[in-house]
Amino acid sequence: MTPYAVRRAFKGIVEHRFLAVATIGTVATVLILGGAFLLVITNLSGLLDRWGQDVQVSCYLREDVGDEALFAIKAEIEAMPEVISVRYVSQDEALERFGEAVDGMDRILADLDSNPLPASLEVRLRPELQQPARVADVASRLSRPEFEDMDWSQEWVERFHTFLGLLRLSALVLGTLLLAAAMFLVNTTIRLAIHSRRDELEIIQLVGGTRWFARTPFVVEGMALGGLGALVALAVLPLLYKYAFVQLQASLGMLLSMGTVEFLPVPTLLGLFVAGLAVGFVGAFTSVIRSNVGTVS
Amino acid sequence: MIEFKNVTKRYGRFGTALEGIDLTIDTGQFVFVTGSSGAGKSTLLKLLYAAEQPTTGDVLIEGRSVARLHPRSVPYLRRNLGVVFQDFKLLPQRTVIENVALPLEVTGTPRAEIAARVTEVIKQVGLKGRGDRRPGELSGGEQQRVAIARAVVGKPSIVIADEPTGNLDAALTHEIFELLVKLHEQDGTTVLVATHDTVELDHWNFRRIALRDGRLEPGGTDSLPLPPPAGAEVMKAAAGPEPEPEDEPEDEDEDEDEPDTDPDADPGDDEPDEAAS
Ligand SMILES: Nc1ncnc2c1ncn2[C@@H]1O[C@H](COP(=O)(O)OP(=O)(O)O)[C@@H](O)[C@H]1O
Ligand SMILES: [Mg+2]
Numbered sequence: 001m002t003p004y005a006v007r008r009a010f011k012g013i014v015e016h017r018f019l020a021v022a023t024i025g026t027v028a029t030v031l032i033l034g035g036a037f038l039l040v041i042t043n044l045s046g047l048l049d050r051w052g053q054d055v056q057v058s059c060y061l062r063e064d065v066g067d068e069a070l071f072a073i074k075a076e077i078e079a080m081p082e083v084i085s086v087r088y089v090s091q092d093e094a095l096e097r098f099g100e101a102v103d104g105m106d107r108i109l110a111d112l113d114s115n116p117l118p119a120s121l122e123v124r125l126r127p128e129l130q131q132p133a134r135v136a137d138v139a140s141r142l143s144r145p146e147f148e149d150m151d152w153s154q155e156w157v158e159r160f161h162t163f164l165g166l167l168r169l170s171a172l173v174l175g176t177l178l179l180a181a182a183m184f185l186v187n188t189t190i191r192l193a194i195h196s197r198r199d200e201l202e203i204i205q206l207v208g209g210t211r212w213f214a215r216t217p218f219v220v221e222g223m224a225l226g227g228l229g230a231l232v233a234l235a236v237l238p239l240l241y242k243y244a245f246v247q248l249q250a251s252l253g254m255l256l257s258m259g260t261v262e263f264l265p266v267p268t269l270l271g272l273f274v275a276g277l278a279v280g281f282v283g284a285f286t287s288v289i290r291s292n293v294g295t296v297s
Numbered sequence: 298m299i300e301f302k303n304v305t306k307r308y309g310r311f312g313t314a315l316e317g318i319d320l321t322i323d324t325g326q327f328v329f330v331t332g333s334s335g336a337g338k339s340t341l342l343k344l345l346y347a348a349e350q351p352t353t354g355d356v357l358i359e360g361r362s363v364a365r366l367h368p369r370s371v372p373y374l375r376r377n378l379g380v381v382f383q384d385f386k387l388l389p390q391r392t393v394i395e396n397v398a399l400p401l402e403v404t405g406t407p408r409a410e411i412a413a414r415v416t417e418v419i420k421q422v423g424l425k426g427r428g429d430r431r432p433g434e435l436s437g438g439e440q441q442r443v444a445i446a447r448a449v450v451g452k453p454s455i456v457i458a459d460e461p462t463g464n465l466d467a468a469l470t471h472e473i474f475e476l477l478v479k480l481h482e483q484d485g486t487t488v489l490v491a492t493h494d495t496v497e498l499d500h501w502n503f504r505r506i507a508l509r510d511g512r513l514e515p516g517g518t519d520s521l522p523l524p525p526p527a528g529a530e531v532m533k534a535a536a537g538p539e540p541e542p543e544d545e546p547e548d549e550d551e552d553e554d555e556p557d558t559d560p561d562a563d564p565g566d567d568e569p570d571e572a573a574s
Contacts, residue, residue: 004402015390203386206346207447208376209403211369295368 027229222284230276
C-alpha cells in the first residue's frame with residue numbers, strides 16, 4: 001500500500017463523493033442492523049446465563065397437606081446434597097408476588113373471592129446443576145405424593161435456548177445477505193470509478209505502471225468506504241443502545257426480570273469494524289479483477 | 298539498438314499495416330518516421346512500446362525481443378521508453394507537476410527525489426512557474442511540453458513521439474522539435490518522431506524512415522540521401538550518397554542527414570494539423 005495508492009484512493013472518494021457517501025451509508029446501515037441484532041442476542045444470552053445459574057424447582061403443594069407433613073418434607077429436602085435452600089411460599093405470598101409482577105394485576109386479584117394459587121416449596125439447587133438432564137433427575141428425586149405439580153426454571157431456559165438458537169441463525173442468514181448486498185454496492189461503486197478513470201489507467205500503463213500499481217488505489221478505496229461505513233456504525237450503535245435499548249429495558253425490564261442491558265463488548269465492536277473493511281476489500285477486489293484493471297491491452 | 302526483423306503487422310485478417318520491415322536504429326540516433334496517413338507510422342512505434350505485437354517477425358531493443366515480452370514485463374519495458382502523442386494524453390484533473398511525476402510514482406521513487414527531478418525537467422522544457430497549473434490552463438504547445446517532460450522524467454534511453462505536433466501551429470511545432478532535439482543532444486537519447494510536417498523535415502538533417510502502405514520506401518534518407526536544402530541545420534556530417542533498398546538497413550547512421558526533395562509521398566501536406574491516426 002504505497003502512499004500514492006492511499007492519496008489516489010481518497011482523491012477518488014472526493015471525485016465521486018455522492019456515490020461514496022451512499023456506499024458508506026449502506027455499509028453503515030448494514031453494520032448497524034447487524035450490531036443491533038448482536039446487541040439483542042448478547043443480552044438475551046446474558047439473561048440465559050443468569051437464569052441458568054439460578055436453578056429453582058417449584059413444588060406446588062396439595063391443599064390438604066398439613067403443617068407437620070410440610071415441615072417433615074422441607075427438612076428432608078434440605079438435607080439433600082444438591083439443594084442449597086428450601087423456602088415455603090404461602091398462598092397469600094404467591095398471590096402478592098403475582099400482583100406485583102404485572103401492572104394492575106393486584107387490583108384484579110383483589111376482586112377474587114378465593115385465592116386460586118397453591119402454596120409451594122421453592123427449592124434452589126446448586127449452580128453446577130445447569131444441564132437440563134441433571135435438573136430433571138434431581139426433580140424426580142424431590143417428587144412426593146404431597147406435591148400436586150412441579151416445575152423448574154430449567155424448562156424455560158431450555159425453550160429459551162431454542163428460541164435464541166433460531167434468533168442467532170436468522171441473524172446469521174440475514175447478516176450474510178446484508179453484507180453481500182453491501183459488498184455488491186461497493187463492487188458497483190468501484191466499477192464506476194474504474195470506468196471514469198479509463199484514461200488515467202491507460203496513461204498509467206503507458207508510463208510503465210504495473211497491474212498492481214493501477215489496482216491498489218481502487219482496493220484501498222473500497223476498504224476506505226467499508227471502513228468509514230463501519231466507523232459510522234460504531235458511532236451510531238452507542239446512541240441506539242442508549243436511546244432505544246435502555247428505554248425498552250426500562251419499560252419491559254421488570255416484566256422480564258432482566259438485568260441491566262449491556263452494550264456490545266470491545267471484541268464484537270472490533271469485529272464489526274473488520275467486517276466493514278472486509279466488505280470493502282472483497283467488493284473492490286472482485287471489481288478490479290473483473291474489470292481487468294491494469295492489464296496491458 | 299533497435300532492430301525490426303522482417304516485421305509484418307496485420308490488424309484482423311486483411312488490413313496489412315506493416316509488411317517486411319527490416320530496420321536498425323542505433324543508440325543515440327534521432328530518426329524521423331515519415332509517411333502519409335495510414336502508412337503505418339503509429340503501428341511501427343506501437344510495436345516498439347509493445348502496445349501491439351507483430352504478426353510475424355521480431356522487434357528487439359538492446360537485443361531483447363519486445364514482441365515476445367510477457368504482458369507483465371511490459372511495464373518494465375515502458376519505464377525505459379518515453380512516449381509522446383499528438384493528443385498529449387495528460388490527466389486534466391492533475392497539475393503539471395503531478396502529470397510529470399507519474400512515471401516516477403509508478404517506480405516508487407521517494408517523494409523528495411520526485412520533487413527534485415520534476416522541478417528540473419519542468420525547467421528544461423521551459424515550463425518553470427507553471428507547475429501548479431492544470432493542462433486546461435495551458436496552451437497546446439505548453440501541454441505538449443508537459444507531455445515531453447513526462448516522457449523524459451524517468452531518463453529513458455528511447456523517446457518515441459507519434460506526430461507530436463499534429464495539433465499545433467507552425468511556430469509551436471518548430472519549438473517542440475527544437476525541444477526534442479535539445480533533449481536528444483543533452484542526454485544522447487535515441488529519439489523516434491513520426492511526422493509528416495514537410496517544413497520540419499526539411500529543416501532538420503536527421504535520418505528518415507519513410508513508410509508507404511506499410512513498406513519502407515526509397516523516399517527515406519536511408520536510400521536516397523541528397524544535399525540538405527539551404528538554411529537547414531546540419532546536425533551531423535553528411536555521408537556519401539549510398540542508395541539502397543529498404544531491406545538493407547545496416548548502415549543508417551552514416552547517411553542519415555539529408556532530407557530529400559521527395560520525402561514521403563505526401564507532397565501537398567503543408568498543414569501539420571491534418572495528421573491522422
Ligand atoms: N487498431 C487497428 N485496427 C485495424 N486497423 C488498424 C488499426 N490501427 C491501424 N490500422 C490500420 O493500419 C494501417 C496503418 O495505420 P497507422 O499505423 O495508424 O498509420 P499512420 O500512423 O501512419 O497514420 C492503416 O490502414 C490503419 O487503418
Ligand atoms: Mg498515426
